[in-house]
Amino acid sequence: MAVTNEQAVERRYLLGTLADDERRLFEEMYFQDDNAFAEIEFAEDDLVDAFVRKQLAADDHERFERIVENSPRLLSRVEFARMLRQRSVSQAQVTANTSSEAGWSRSRLKSYFVFQPVFQFALAGMAVLFLTASLILGLNWWRLRWESRQLVAERSTLETQKQELAQQLASQKTRTDQLDAEMQNARKTNEQLNQELQETKDQLSNTQSTFPVAPAFTLMPSGIRGGDSPELVLSSRAREIQLRLALENDDYVSYQVTIKSPGGVPWSRSNLRAAGRRSARVVSVRVPSSKLPQGEYNVTVSGRSPTGDNQFVASYPFRVKK
Amino acid sequence: MDPQSENRRSGQPKSRSVVKTKWTPTQQAFEKLLAAFSLDYEVAAAQYELTRSKLIRFFERRALYGPEGLADETLDRVMRRIDEGEVVTNMMAYVYKVASFVVLETYKEQEKLHKAEDATALVTAALPLTEGDENPRLVCFDRCLDGLPVETRTLILDYYREDGHEKIQLRRQIAEKLGIGLNALRIRARKIRVKLEQCVNECLGQAA
Numbered sequence: 001m002a003v004t005n006e007q008a009v010e011r012r013y014l015l016g017t018l019a020d021d022e023r024r025l026f027e028e029m030y031f032q033d034d035n036a037f038a039e040i041e042f043a044e045d046d047l048v049d050a051f052v053r054k055q056l057a058a059d060d061h062e063r064f065e066r067i068v069e070n071s072p073r074l075l076s077r078v079e080f081a082r083m084l085r086q087r088s089v090s091q092a093q094v095t096a097n098t099s100s101e102a103g104w105s106r107s108r109l110k111s112y113f114v115f116q117p118v119f120q121f122a123l124a125g126m127a128v129l130f131l132t133a134s135l136i137l138g139l140n141w142w143r144l145r146w147e148s149r150q151l152v153a154e155r156s157t158l159e160t161q162k163q164e165l166a167q168q169l170a171s172q173k174t175r176t177d178q179l180d181a182e183m184q185n186a187r188k189t190n191e192q193l194n195q196e197l198q199e200t201k202d203q204l205s206n207t208q209s210t211f212p213v214a215p216a217f218t219l220m221p222s223g224i225r226g227g228d229s230p231e232l233v234l235s236s237r238a239r240e241i242q243l244r245l246a247l248e249n250d251d252y253v254s255y256q257v258t259i260k261s262p263g264g265v266p267w268s269r270s271n272l273r274a275a276g277r278r279s280a281r282v283v284s285v286r287v288p289s290s291k292l293p294q295g296e297y298n299v300t301v302s303g304r305s306p307t308g309d310n311q312f313v314a315s316y317p318f319r320v321k322k
Numbered sequence: 323m324d325p326q327s328e329n330r331r332s333g334q335p336k337s338r339s340v341v342k343t344k345w346t347p348t349q350q351a352f353e354k355l356l357a358a359f360s361l362d363y364e365v366a367a368a369q370y371e372l373t374r375s376k377l378i379r380f381f382e383r384r385a386l387y388g389p390e391g392l393a394d395e396t397l398d399r400v401m402r403r404i405d406e407g408e409v410v411t412n413m414m415a416y417v418y419k420v421a422s423f424v425v426l427e428t429y430k431e432q433e434k435l436h437k438a439e440d441a442t443a444l445v446t447a448a449l450p451l452t453e454g455d456e457n458p459r460l461v462c463f464d465r466c467l468d469g470l471p472v473e474t475r476t477l478i479l480d481y482y483r484e485d486g487h488e489k490i491q492l493r494r495q496i497a498e499k500l501g502i503g504l505n506a507l508r509i510r511a512r513k514i515r516v517k518l519e520q521c522v523n524e525c526l527g528q529a530a
Contacts, residue, residue, distance in 0.1 A: 016383070024422075027380060031418040037376055042512060053485060071382055080519050083463045088483040 005138030010043035012135060015063050022139055029146045032153075045081075048074070052081045216242040218282065219299065221314035229296070229317035236322065240288045245301050245316055250274040250281040252303025256310060257285045261297045270304075292320045347398055351405035355397070358404050358413055373397070373414070377421055386428050396421045462525035466518055474514055481511040 377393035
């Protein structure tokens with residue numbers, strides 16, 4: 001039976017004839033490779049069978065015999081193989097007896113060659129050469145296989161690391177995307193809030209400009225109070241002021257108010273009606289602050305008669321300070 | 323898992339044939355060892371058993387006495403290192419390394435034992451197999467063989483029947499008949515053989 005390089009190395013290992021380094025390499029390999037270990041178990045079966053059938057070379061037979069003697073497990077295996085062999089042969093006895101003529105001729109031919117000395121020498125030489133070559137090739141083959149497995153293992157480790165890194169990266173990216181999305185949302189919310197704040201501010205500003213609280217000043221006719229003209233202090237925020245002009249008598253249907261300043265353009269409003277209690281009637285008028293820069297002013301109130309004439313009622317001098 | 327493993331799982335110390343450690347395995351340490359083999363408990367348990375088998379063969383082929391005890395000693399040492407926090411990246415390479423140390427330590431101790439026990443060991447081991455029905459091994463063998471299904475029995479007997487070229491031819495025929503490849507046949511035959519061997523050993527154990 002042809003022996004492969006692999007089987008030759010396994011057998012040398014089992015017979016304990018590998019060099020120390022080779023044995024160490026071989027053992028290290030089968031510790032890590034379960035298939036290789038299974039192959040050695042097969043090789044041990046074959047070796048035990050060959051031993052039982054006396055098919056080993058004399059020195060190998062002797063060597064293995066010593067190993068078996070020191071191993072109860074192997075001794076048991078050898079005995080088992082012997083019994084298996086016996087039973088197999090006895091089972092096949094009938095088949096063997098009815099073997100064909102061709103089988104007999106082959107057997108005779110075989111016997112002829114086997115008993116020729118020259119043929120035996122040649123055969124032995126060839127066997128030695130073959131075994132030596134097998135051993136060398138086998139060891140090289142094992143070494144290459146071992147290196148190859150190491151490379152595969154390293155590659156596998158790298159692949160695993162690569163996959164783990166990819167997973168971590170993907171996880172990190174997902175987290176980053178999530179954070180980005182949250183940041184975008186926060187930014188949008190912030191912008192919205194700022195916008196709302198601005199709108200609120202604008203509304204407040206508009207409200208203030210549309211409906212300012214106009215400061216009110218009550219002026220008395222110049223003849224009544226006497227003394228210096230009153231001073232009105234206007235805030236820069238006031239868009240307009242309310243002048244309440246007191247009347248001695250309310251004799252007219254409507255009134256016209258005219259405000260004059262030295263060198264300035266007169267400002268007037270007509271069709272104004274007096275209001276208030278009978279004893280304290282006033283004509284009220286709202287004047288834009290822009291019409292009242294700092295300076296001296298005089299307000300004239302005239303009443304419109306039922307005939308449509310305007311008649312002087314009273315004047316109200318005052319000063320504006322800002 | 324074998325009883326020794328069970329002992330280890332229960333945290334009980336186990337006697338060693340040659341080398342002894344003071345450290346006592348614990349349940350927690352054993353679980354860490356299994357986790358170092360695999361995170362899957364079933365896979366880890368199978369890997370543990372396979373590793374133990376590899377170690378037993380390893381020590382046996384180094385011609386050391388008590389290979390089973392040495393295998394357990396090695397696994398205990400690995401377990402201890404892992405329990406103490408050592409990070410093992412290549413478990414089997416590490417196991418082999420520890421086993422190599424155990425070999426070196428054991429060689430010296432067993433050298434004396436070899437000399438003392440040589441004579442008795444050889445006498446016991448070299449006892450020839452007695453022929454006849456009285457041989458308990460043969461009785462057990464036949465009993466186990468008869469216990470196999472007919473097809474299985476025929477297969478194993480045929481598989482180991484011939485030698486040389488005839489053997490190859492016959493195995494090819496069997497494989498063809500079964501509709502499987504030669505390698506599948508080889509694996510199947512070995513499974514039967516291992517089963518049969520186990521049966522014989524168990525039978526002998528009972529007989530003793």
